[in-house]
Amino acid sequence: MLCKKCGTKLKDGHVYCEKCGEPVQIVPDFNPLDEAVLENVAGMMNPEEKSASDWKAIQEKPVQEKTVHTHSKPQSKALTPRRKLWILGIAVTLLITGGAVGFLTYRNHSYTYQFQKAQEYRDKQKISRAIEYLERAMELKPEDPAAYETLVEIYTEQHEDEQAVVVLEHMIDEGLATVEEYEELIGFYKKDERMSDIPDLILDCTDQNIRKELSVYMVSAPDVDLAPGIYYKNVEIELLADKGEIYYTFDGSQPTHKSHLYVRPIMLREGKNTIRAVAVSEDGYYSQDITLEYEIKLDQ
Missing domain, CATH: 1.25.40.10 (Tetratricopeptide repeat domain)
Known part of the structure; x- marks a missing residue:
């Protein structure tokens, strides 16, 4: 690069001429990319200043049509006689099944x-x-x-x-x-x-x-004239009934009309005595039975 004043060749990196002291003016190389960037910036600042060719190119660009999707109901097919019979058969089957289930439940x-x-x-x-x-x-x-x-x-x-x-x-x-x-x-x-x-x-x-x-x-249970208990002498008991006959046992078993018929006072034996007695009406109905326990001790 030469100095504009004296024509001396300038060294790289010097901003003044070594001979005459003239300041060096640096002219940058042309860069088309920089120019494009500047144009775009200018266009953004003033969009109306775009060149006619640019607008024409934009206007001539083919417009892509948007695809519009429509969801229309499919047309129902007409029922054929065979299909109608098939549906009717299913309905009748369901009706019969439901009725059968209902009847079984009932x-x-x-x-x-x-x-x-x-x-x-x-x-x-x-x-x-x-x-x-x-x-x-x-x-x-x-x-x-x-x-x-x-x-x-x-x-x-x-x-x-x-x-x-x-x-x-x-x-x-x-x-x-x-x-x-x-x-x-x-x-x-x-x-x-x-x-x-x-x-x-x-x-x-x-x-x-x-x-x-x-x-x-009902028949009244028989009664006795001597209270159960321990006695130190020979004793006898008398059974009483309002109506009917009295039957009794000596072994503690349940008396029936087949047991001993009471006709006179009962002489108790030495030792333990368990007497069960029942009254039986003329119709054969029983009273509740009674249990009488006595103990006779003669050696005391």
């Missing part, structure tokens, strides 16, 4: 249905089936005595007294029995020679009206 959980079926089978003399339906009815509605009463009737007709007694005793335990059921059970007890069970049956009844009605089956 049948298995309906007391009325079970009871009616039991009556039908009873009329047809299919007793085992009738009993099955009655037992199911009692499970569904244990507080209703109708099924129990019908079951007792069937067992009685079939001469299955033990089964009838079981049902009647259950009705009494559950508080479902009326006077009629009590009297029916008393009849079975008398037939089976279970007369000694009748007093407890009546006395255990909590319904005072029923107990009053059943008082005709």
